Amino acid sequence: MKKHDYHPEVFTDVFGSAASVLTISPGDHVMTSTVDAHGFDANMNRLMDSINALTGPFYIESAEPGDTLVVDIHSLTPNRNTGWTTSVVSHGVVDSAYVKNLPQKEYVEWDIDLEKETATPASGNSAVHSLQFPIRPMLGCIGVAPRDGQKISTWTSAEHGGNMDYFGVVKGTRMYFPVFVKGALLGLGDGHALQGHGELGGSGVETSLDVHFSVNVEKKSIHWPRGENDEYIFSIGNARPLMQSLQHAVTEMMRWLKDEYGLDENSASILISQVTEIDIGNVFDPAYTAVCKLPKSFLPR
């Protein structure tokens, strides 16, 4: 087990970029940082002129196509005291007849108070500018090189993860990704100090983060990203329409309960039907993200 301090100077805006920036081994820890969705770092220097620039990709020794990459997120901390959002909900999340009522989109600056762990809108003169929103730092983008030799932009997501914008990717979360290429090629970025369900405004409170993660490799195959935390196991589907992303997530949960918990389809169905919770990650990006969560307390030991 090694600890790597990696200070990113080059970034990529596709998952599947060939050149890795660092080779790490299963069990290794990495202390690094991410720029915000517009490429600005802790000092407000723009390090890349692109959307959702990724830190990475990291090449993980021994990860082979068909394996599962495990990523433990040990901490996510904003490394500056500002963030930004756009000001208006996306035209895609309201009735089409209502779109004309939406004002022009502007940018809103936010102050981030790391001691109080709050964020507050600081520009404009909106009625909500006195409010303190509790922060819950998350990674909008996390994933590996995609299937079939593709390079997929960091504005979307698929089986490899990507720009899922799921508010559940926080400190203390373990993520699982299907490995499609040798070395897996893990990338991460697009940090949000906080974000509502669905990313209905098209952005969280966008900021740069310090990140501490470690990796492992499991010799088993999964179809879609999975995760777990103290309370839940969860499976993620990324697709359009929204119902299809949910179908992927439910199907992956069904496989998980059968393959790893030994439940038959009827038993798995009872859990999925009666105690599952559904999170909607985003309905803004080209692929929407739905999450099927099962409380660990109902799982067989």
Place this chain on the structure above:
Amino acid sequence: MKKHDYHPEVFTDVFGSAASVLTISPGDHVMTSTVDAHGFDANMNRLMDSINALTGPFYIESAEPGDTLVVDIHSLTPNRNTGWTTSVVSHGVVDSAYVKNLPQKEYVEWDIDLEKETATPASGNSAVHSLQFPIRPMLGCIGVAPRDGQKISTWTSAEHGGNMDYFGVVKGTRMYFPVFVKGALLGLGDGHALQGHGELGGSGVETSLDVHFSVNVEKKSIHWPRGENDEYIFSIGNARPLMQSLQHAVTEMMRWLKDEYGLDENSASILISQVTEIDIGNVFDPAYTAVCKLPKSFLPR
């Protein structure tokens, strides 16, 4: 203010049935009961051979088209110690390529323990049959007569509410419905002892309930069902596809924040974007149900 004890003997399977069973006034309380989704009551007598038979409709004095009907749910209690579910997730909630892996659907009997407030699968020999699921009794069907002189089946939902199968319609919830006909014609039924998000198996733990509710009328107009509890206000959209139900819910929340809380579109957007939570009621019925929830702590006083 009056208290009505209403023991239903006739039921309806459409919202919009002309003949009301009881006339009540704003402020009145009603103690009544509902049969389960197959028409069985507390004593397992089948009172109606239909799906989702409703108790009601109740005619509410002074409710006029364009008004809002307020329904406070004071208690929901299973009135027998059994329930049932189907055994397999719906073929519509998994990948179409996975449908062939699903076993034949069967019925599962459940024991309901009203003291412990738990439910347990009691038939079949599934691996989850030893588990005790905490109950959280809810109404699958609640709504008023629909718009445009229609009669709409209790297997679906729309602007009038209906078979929304939303797990959030529990004791302590205040619901709001747009009134489309004189007297509003409130109906309720399809009780579940518990149900997971999305009603992924096509049923909750179906049982008969004792219900205590009261009504009020507000002289204002809303477009979609709304609700509130101690922590949240929420708006509900019922439609297919799932994204459209969410668009209805978000649009209704936007109107709510503007019309009743005095927020401009930018301020409302910041709340909706950064602290909204999304619940998925059902993705099984002909119309799917999505819910947009805002914590009351962020609302202007």
Place this chain on the structure above:
Amino acid sequence: MKKHDYHPEVFTDVFGSAASVLTISPGDHVMTSTVDAHGFDANMNRLMDSINALTGPFYIESAEPGDTLVVDIHSLTPNRNTGWTTSVVSHGVVDSAYVKNLPQKEYVEWDIDLEKETATPASGNSAVHSLQFPIRPMLGCIGVAPRDGQKISTWTSAEHGGNMDYFGVVKGTRMYFPVFVKGALLGLGDGHALQGHGELGGSGVETSLDVHFSVNVEKKSIHWPRGENDEYIFSIGNARPLMQSLQHAVTEMMRWLKDEYGLDENSASILISQVTEIDIGNVFDPAYTAVCKLPKSFLPR
């Protein structure tokens, strides 16, 4: 066989209205007329203040739930020399980001020349006002009483037909509808002098029509509306999302080929895969309409 001349004076705006206006027998012919989508007749008298007012319902002797109603459309002729459309494509048929570019909707008057069989925009000063569009008169609304005791508005459609706005419902077409109530209760209205695929503007060239049809009853069951003309047999699905309407249509065609043409699923699949044509009726109404058409030349005799 009887010939009925029926001059409508009362109309309905729901499918499923209880009171029939005329009782007819299998084999009977009916000469009648329809008002336009706003209720105006041949003399521009408004006979009903409602959207898509229906002529009917007609009670068909011997039609029982589970039967199939056959409707032969012998002629459809505009009975006045004017029509109208709205001026702008629907906000639902363009990218949500483009909605703000659409101008305000206005009404456009059209001249209909019955001799030349053309229609021409006559109001406004659009660049297309000199153009002569060939007319192809069709019925936007045609259907029977819906299932489950419902009354369904004439702005939407389902298994019973309804407001399908399919440009293929023209003179020379035979339509088939599943019968859900005794007498079937056929209604028709919402004539268009012409209409593009998808009803992308939310209207055809709306006008009043003289209609000549005859009916029959077949003692067999179908699930969705079907039709045929000289060249094709076709099945219709009405639902949202659009893909679901197409799934209904394809499934119904599969059943048709198996049950009435004796094809196994593989043979039916080859026809459906290699020579099917798809028409999109409307993507404007609450339910969208997709049509699966098979050339008769490929059918077994």
Place this chain on the structure above:
Amino acid sequence: MKKHDYHPEVFTDVFGSAASVLTISPGDHVMTSTVDAHGFDANMNRLMDSINALTGPFYIESAEPGDTLVVDIHSLTPNRNTGWTTSVVSHGVVDSAYVKNLPQKEYVEWDIDLEKETATPASGNSAVHSLQFPIRPMLGCIGVAPRDGQKISTWTSAEHGGNMDYFGVVKGTRMYFPVFVKGALLGLGDGHALQGHGELGGSGVETSLDVHFSVNVEKKSIHWPRGENDEYIFSIGNARPLMQSLQHAVTEMMRWLKDEYGLDENSASILISQVTEIDIGNVFDPAYTAVCKLPKSFLPR
């Protein structure tokens, strides 16, 4: 103007592959061939073990990002007398409740008769095996390098074209593609001797083709693939859900009518609403394809 004879020996299975196989100039003609969707050529040699292997990419001199690539398809001819299809409609194009009725998928061999211009199922013993289907050779895959530095698999499609599986891409068609990278990088493949609307079975009659095309470059920008033939201009949208692909196509047609034919939005809307035809290319691939077609006879000169 040059004529190139290009005999492909290497292929690619992504749009966006860096290495071009031939550099051509605007005005140049190319005589080449494509392998079938499984990589087999005229002599049934498998030249690539991949799905939808492309011939190309061709680098077009002077094509710059922001330009439009014009491709004229002069001829498409099967270069062998066999093809294949799968035997069963896709599980995604029927009701989810009907999926279990579909038999196991098999491969069906077809005979292609180049003189009669027909194709006939030759394996299995289906009831349709005596039928002669008229061929109409088309390219399932045609497109350029995608936006944002991506490499996109040949099993899907987007703004760059790709695996659109549109039956309208035949001899005599002129196609237009937005150019995203220097040289455009045109690729083509996945020939079908014939295919029904929607590619409901997941394949056309797959075969290898001889192809004759020429290219040009226009210094204007488009958003989505376009095309024209003797009768129509058409715009193509590729996305899920199906409605979104149609929205892209309609929006692109609106832009086309405004920018190149000088119509205002109201005039364009009247054409789009009253004389547009809609084709459904595929509802099988990861992105569905919808086409908005306008008869040239209604266009301003």
